[in-house]
Structures are given as C-alpha cells and as structure tokens.
Amino acid sequence: MDRIDCAVIGAGVVGLAVARALAMAGREVVILEAESAIGTQTSARNSEVIHAGISYAPGSLKGRLCVAGKAALYAYCAERGIGHRRIGKLIVATQASELPELDRYIALGAANGVTDLRVIGAAEARAMEPEVHCVGALHSPSTGIVDSHGLMLAYLGDAEVHGATLALQSPVLSGEATQGGIALQVGGDEPSTVLCRTVVNAAGLGAQRVAGAIAGMPAALIPPLYFAVGHYFTLARKSPFHHLVYPTGREGALRAHVTIDLGGQCKFGPDLSWRDGVDYRFDPTREPAFRDAIRRYYPGLRDGDLQPGYTGIRPRLAGPGSSMHNAATDFVVQDERQHGAAGLVNLFGIESPGLTASLAIGEHVRQTLGEARTGAS
Template identity: 80%
Template sequence: MDRIDCVVIGAGVVGLAIARSLALAGREVVILEAEHAIGTHTSARNSEVIHAGLSYAPGSLKGRLCVAGKAALYAYCAERGIGHRRIGKLIVAVEDAELPELDNYLKLGAAHGVTDLRLIGAAEAREMEPEVACVGALHSPSTGIVDSHALMLSYLGDAERAGAALALHSRVLAARPTADGIVLDVGGAEETSVVCGTVVNAAGLGAQAVASRIEGMPAERVPPLYHAIGHYFSLARPSPFRHLVYPAGRDGALRAHVTLDLGGQCRFGPDLGWRDGVDYGFDASREAAFYPAVRRYYPGLRDGELQPGYTGIRPRLAGPGSSMHNTATDFVIQTPRVHGIPGLVNLFGIESPGLTASLALGAHVAGLVSAMG
C-alpha cells in the first residue's frame, strides 16, 4: 500500500491554500478532489469579495484570520498579477433606527484591528454613490473584489511547483486509523487505498460526510450541516455603483447587497434560504422580494431590470432562524486534541470569509500540522 505524508481532502480555495502552505513547508502533499475540477462548489459560487473583517465576533477565528488573510491576499494578488480591486464598501443605514448598527460594525471591526473605517453622513455617502438613498453610512476602504478562479489556479500552481499533486475524481469512501497512519479508501476510475501520516479534511460542503466515514470519529464532534442557499440577481444595464453597497440591517433573510465583478457587472444578493442538500436550482420567484429590498437604498431600480444570475450554497453550522452574518458561529478546526484521532485535522463551517482568509487559514492549518509532529 502506498504511503503519503499529507493528504488534503478538498480542492476548494481553502483546501488549495492549505496544500500550498504544507508543500512550501517541505511536506509531501496529495490533494484529493471528488469533483472533475477544482473549486466547483462554494469557492466558485460566491460574491468574490475581499472582506475587511467587520462582521465577526471579537476573538473569533473568522475575525482574526479574515483580517490577516486580507492583508496577505492583497499582497499576494499584487505580486502574482491576479485580478483584484480595492474598491471599498459602503454600509448604509436607510432610516434613523439603523444608525446604531453602523456603530456595531465599527466596534466589531475595531476589535480585530480594522482601523480604516469611517462613519459618514448622507451627503458624503451620496457624493460617493449618487444613486444611493441613506441617512448615514460606514465607509470601509479596504473591502475589495478578486478573481477567485485565477486565485485558486495560482494556489494550485504554487503547491505543484513545491511538489504537491492533485487527484481529481477521487472521492474518499472510508478511512480508518491504524498504527501506521490513517488508511484512506479512495474511489475513482479504480478504487485504491493509501496510508497517510496526516489527513486534512477541507471538503467544505462534504466535510461532515467525510468525517462521518472515519472509523472512530466521535459523532458528537461532527457538527450539523445546514445548506444555506443564496440567490444573486444581475442588473440588466451598466452598473450605477462604484463601490460595494450593503444595507445595515443585520436581521432578516434578504439584505440584497450590491456586489460588483472585475468587469463592472452589478449583482444583488445573496438572500438566505435553506436546502436539504447541494441543489443549485434557481428559484425565480425570489425576484419579487428583491425589488423592494433593493429599492430601500436604490430607489432608481426600475421594473424588469433584475435578471436571474446564479446561486451559491454555504456550509453553515447554524440553521433556519440564524442571519446571514451570524456572529455566534465560528470556523471549527479540530485537531487530535479534540477528536482523538492521530494525524487528522477537520475543518467545518468554512464559509465566508473563507476566500478572504484563505492564505491565513492555510498558514494556520500548516502550523497545526507541524505542531502535531
């Protein structure tokens, strides 16, 4: 039976960043991906936003790794020529009752060392975004956008140049700890088994399923998985916005953010709904709720200007009743001290800001693996 030093399960942006960090540290790395290509799920179906670090509980991994990852990501993209823009974001209060929410964002950002935030009045907000109606706003200049696919290809290239290998169509069917390491049974054109010194489960939407296939994995250490679906609608004309625009209200399932891609296309979303599994079907009936939600801050939206875009699904650890920006849940990264299986690291609930935090997550997990010996 072949032996591999480190296996990373999952070739999304976080799995690739982890494989990159491990390979650059001199470890032998194989990346196992069940699908036909890298980054086909959460990594490819999101807003491609580089988050500033304003929405996460003080002391959380999400907050700490988002802020560290943001700085690393901007530097990395500039060095490698990966498409990105630091376009900034306005969080807007459309009525006086929402103004205290801007202060909450300011405090959450300050707790993680985000020092460039600025409260502005309605007049200045309108100078920055003439089409936006609000009574006040919070300006986040370090929020940006990035070409997520180019980023993933760059991470993979770094890993492969350092000796890592990618195996597509390679689903982990079962795993069992042994005295020699963790034996993985891997499906594909031909099923095979390998013994691994270290296994990093970074399977995203599949992380809970992978963990449940590991013999001896305590069931209570596998958190529930909720499939949170978000719809995006595109604006059927050139964008009137130069910044990302987020409504301030934190509760409710539909906040209809303005997101922009590198080509300037404007999208609104995501909303928040729930599916029983990985089902990307687009529910066009959601359009009726988007119009009034967007018009709260963008009254110039005309009937018929929204077109169905795409959907994305996040691996949430909190289900119906939680908001899109639930500060009660954090990234869950488990080492043998938690689950008792030598050589295994599990990552659960790696949703937003996973893209922003990817380099920091890669370094963090590589550090945990090094400490495991």
C-alpha cells in the same frame, strides 16, 4: 497500499491554500478532489469579495483569520498579478433608526483590528454613490473584489511547484485512523487505498460526510451541517455603482447587497434560505422580494432590471434563526487534541469569509499540525 505524507481532501480555495502552505513547508502533498475540476462548488458560487473583517465576533477565528488573510491576499494578488481591486464598501442606513448599527460595526471592526472604518453623512455617501439613498453610511476602504478562479489556479501552481499532486475525480469513500496513519479508500476510475501520515479534511459541503466516514473519528464531535442557500440576481444594464453597497439590517431580513465583479457586472445578493442538500436550482419567484429590498437604498431600480443569476450554498453549522456571525457559526479547525485521531485535521463551517481568509487558514492549519505533533510527542 500506497503510502503518502499528507492528503488534502478538497480542491476548493481553502483546500488549495492548505495544500500550498504544507507543500511550501516541505510536506509531500496529494490533493484529492471528487469533482472533475478545482473549485466547482462554494468557491465558484460566491460574491468574490475580499472582506474587511467588520462584523465577526471579537476573538473568533473568522475575525482573526479574515483580517490576517485580507492583508496577505492583497499582497499575494499584487505579487502574482491576480485580478483584484480594492474597491471599498459602503454600509448604508436608509432610515434614522438604523444609524446606531453603523457605530456597532465600527466597534466590531475595531475589536478585530480593523481601524480604517469611518461613519460618513448622507451628502458624502451620495457624492461617492449618487444613485444610493441613505441617511448615513459606514465607509470600509479595505473591502475589495478578486478573481477567485485565478486565485485558485495560483494556489495550485504554487503547491505543484513545491511537489504537490492534484488527483481529480478521486472521491474519498471511507477511512480508518490506525496506529500507522489514516487509511483512505479513494474511489474513481482507479480505486485505491492510501495510508496517510496526515489528512486535512477541507471538503467544504462534504466535510461532515468525510469525517463521518473515517473510523476512529468520534461522531459526537462532528458538528451538524445546514445548507444555507443564497440567490444572486444580476443587473441587466451597466452598473451605476462604483463601490460595494450593503444595507444595514438584522440577519434574516433580505439585505440584497450590491457586488461588482472585475468585469463591471453588478449583482445583488445573496439572500438566505435553507435546503436539505446540495441543490443549486434558482427560484425566480424571489425577484419581487429582491426588488423591494433593493429599492430601499436604490430607488432607481426599474421593473425588468433584474435577471436571474446563480445560487451558492454555505456550509453553515447552525440553522434557521442563528446569526451568521456568532460563536456557534465560527470556523472549526479540529485536530487530534480534540478528537484523538492522530494526523487528522477537520475544517468545518468554512463559509464566508473563507475566500478572504484562505492564506491565513492555510498557515493556521500548518501551525496546527505542528502543534498537534508536538503535543503528541
């Protein structure tokens, strides 16, 4: 049986950020990835937005790590030459009854330490985005976009420079928490058993399955997993937008955000629906609902402008009817002080803003492992 210091399960943006943080702290790290490439699921199927930290519950891990991660991410991208733009965002109210929502965002942002938000009138909003119809808006200047694949390659490069190893097509089949460490059964072309001093379960959509396959991990402490599917439609012509544009509205209503990638391509989404597993099929019948929602703030959208884009799936911890930003859907970082399996850290429900928060999540996990060891000694 091979012995290693630390295994990080999952080579998405968060798993790579964790591996980077641990390797740079001097840990021996092996990254176990079931797929044939890094970042093929949630990390590759999102809007690539650097979130400001506006709408998360005060005191939540999402709020704290988003704001800290945003600052770290901008600095990191600038230092490493990773494609990004501090493009800014408008949250627009299309009718007077929605204007109080803008003040609510101001309050939530302030509670999370976001101090650069301001409410603007319709005229100023139109000067910033001439094609947008609204009666008022919230301007978030620190929202941005990033090349997520370039970011993941940089994280992997940092980890490897500090001694980490990436093992692709190496699915974790099962495990057992023992007094000597956590024994993992790893599949693939050359199945093996490895005894790990530390295991970080950053498997994203597979995190619950991995945790459930480790003997000694209490099943009652594994939260439920709901597969939250979002569709993105792309604009079949040049983007008329210069900022990200999000309409106000309650969760569950189709808001159809405007996002722009670094190449200038405009896309709308995501919406929200639910499936029973990892299923990336695109449902083109959702186009009429998208078109109606978009025209509330962008009346210039023409018939035929929308083309099917892609779908993404968020690992949500609460299902239909739950708010994306309440305590029940916060990030969960679970260590031996909660579940009793020495050396095991589980990351559950790492959805948006996981990309933005990735550097901060990596540092949080590094600190958590140090605290857990101190508490156990």
